[in-house]
Amino acid sequence: MSAAARLGGLLADAALGLPLRATRYTVERGVAVPVPDGVTLLGDHYRPAAASGPLPVVLIRLPYGRAGLLAHALAAPFARRGFQVFVQSTRGTFGSGGHFRPFTTEREDGLATLAWLRAQDWCDGRVAMTGASYFGHTQWAVAPYADPPLVAVSPHVTAARITTAFYDHGAPGLENALRWSVAIGRQEAGGLPGPLNPRLRARVDRALRLLPLQAADTAAVGAPVPFWRDFTGHAAPGDPFWAVADHDGADLSRMPPANMVTGWWDLFAAAQLTDVTRLQAAGVPVRLTVGPWLHGDPAELREAVRTDVAWLRHHLQGGPAPSGAPVRLYLQQAGTWLETTSWPPPGTRAEVLHLRADGTLTGGAGTPGEAPRTFTHDPADPTPTVGGPLLERPGKQADNRAVEARDDVLVWTGPVLERDLDVVGHVRARVSVRPELAHADLVVRLCDVDPAGVSRNVVDGIRRLDPRSVPAADVAVGTDGALAVDVELFPTAYRFRAGHRLRVQVAGGAFPRFARNLGTGDPFAVPASGRPCRFEVLGDAAHPSRIELPVLG
Structure with a gap:
């Protein structure tokens, strides 16, 4: 040497x-x-x-x-x-x-x-x-x-x-998949997975917005990439192509x-x-x-x-x-590490907050007769995603106020916290919803609103609704046709500080992180256009909508 x-x-x-x-x-x-x-x-x-x-x-x-x-x-x-x-x-x-x-x-x-x-x-x-x-x-x-x-x-x-x-709960992770396809498609020509140069990034950004999506790899990198073709061609629920790739049943x-x-x-x-x-x-x-x-x-x-x-x-x-302890977790916004014996950590309690018709986030369930709230998701102008767990920067937390001001996003906001609230574990939501189309996406996001009114994403989750997988263990169909959809949000360890408020967003997409749901039922990379979908989000006594937080201490 x-x-x-x-x-x-x-x-x-x-x-x-x-x-x-x-x-x-x-x-x-x-x-x-x-x-x-x-x-x-x-x-x-x-x-x-x-x-x-x-x-x-x-x-x-x-x-x-x-x-x-x-x-x-x-x-x-x-x-x-x-x-x-x-x-x-x-x-x-x-x-x-x-x-x-x-x-x-x-x-x-x-x-x-x-x-x-x-x-x-x-x-x-x-x-x-x-x-x-x-x-x-x-x-x-x-x-x-x-x-x-x-x-x-x-x-x-x-x-x-x-x-x-x-494929996150049925929704194709468009942005991560295309950026990784571009990286591996060019790596032996001098590139490695990681941040792209500005010119190539601009090409990828344009390709993400193409319809149909089948040739987005060629538009981005100049040649077909086998993984992209596999990703777009085998996205249907339960496609056996990926059985050899997954080992969670081993x-x-x-x-x-x-x-x-x-x-x-x-x-x-x-x-x-x-x-x-x-x-x-x-x-x-x-x-x-x-x-x-x-x-x-x-x-x-x-x-x-x-x-x-x-x-x-x-x-x-x-x-x-x-x-040291076998499990170490960084508690965000507290600047400290938690040490525990297992994941999820013992000693948490479930705190349930309900999404009420008046836009509040409260501990009390809805009452009979509360009117639903509505929004329309238009794939021609898809709801954008801001921040989150992306393959490359920018990701993490970001200001969500511009997204929350859109008419295709509903928000529910809780009261000012009197003391710090430490959420540590898996966050889950159940949303009672009546979508106009059988093919639709439901996105739930938990945000942290500071005293100045800046809303920052903490965790989120998506569920793609598809007649082939509804009803299911996480989607129940009521006698009136309303769906009770369980949405698994990302796990976290996060301190909501005293003086802040919790906020929940509900939307019909998060683009380009996830491929827009075009509402047609066709394979997601094939259609060249889509159909708008109107949603009713219910929160009355018969159709409760809620988010469940694992609270430490």
Whole structure:
């Protein structure tokens, strides 16, 4: 290892907030791994220079390349701490053979790679996996099926049910899907997933507004992108195409201990915290950190690497167990961390607030005869989204006053809080609604209104209504045709300060974060125009509408 490489490693450690280490290692690049269908996958093998004999292996499988910044940030920090690391490019990326169809071949390829590793004379049979986002998905594609099991995993900012990032309760996540399609469509020509240059961003913004949407990838990046075609072509409820990609139904009996990092504004947070609950129920040891981060925030990635160093040292090198409570949650607007034993944290109580006909948000249910409130969602002028858990900036919290002033958004506002209110856990709503069309979207958003009247989004959720999936467990049909729709909002840990007010928005869309519902029932990327939909939102005694908050303390 050259002096320049060692200096670069020390600088990378400093940027990641790690103690400086200068352990020497060797790298064998372009190691070929054959898989059963004849394709060869390429990987880089990092090994401590002074090591002799077999060692455990940290496996990282990713589609974004193995060199440059990714090597310095994701593989070398572990190699500098004496770990043996194998970093592999997934099928069809950066020299690996085959065709890259995201999420569809990672189980077979991952298990084949695991078997190959265990057969090498430099591997002692113990393998752990780590990585964030897509290379968190590659862990879920292997860990529940590995036999013998992996030693440990660290699936950060990802989810067992990966499709929740692109289809949220039936609604296609248009903006995140197109921006990621553009990133992977151009990455081997010099780009990586992340912020786009202004010119390309403008092209993507125009493509998001195209109708029909089928060729939005070509409009944005100049050529078809296979993932975009899969995303637009397999969006129907229950489409079997994605069965190979989702692993939330896997048997967890072989899951090893897991270390997870995510952010309250990460697009995977809701599904990932559902995974945490499932793993805890199955008796799998889990450590969890949730910070105030958007997907890919540098602080989020630093926390993932920092916690993984201690995690892997414990499981692969016999180091001490990580200290502190297993669950750490950043309480937003309080500037503090909560430590607890599990997710969701014990000791919360449900506070129910009702959406009343006069636009107030109160603890009392509606009375008989209260008139419904109405709005019309027009897909030709879709309700915009502001802030939220996006794949890239801007996201997080934003001023929602311009959205709330639109006539296609209804708001309910609570009284001024006399004391701080800490909401920690999963937020849920039930809205009684009578949409004019059978195909419609229902969006519910919880906001924090400060003393100056600025309304900022905290959490939200969407439910796409479709006759093929209504009635359902989360949609009940009344005798008068009204629908009682359960909407799962994002989880959070958030302090509403004394002097602030809570506000709930209800709308028929959140564009371009979600594809507009054109009301026709056709596949979402096919129609060139849509139909307006009038909604009645009810709140009387027979049709209560409410939001349920998990309040701490």
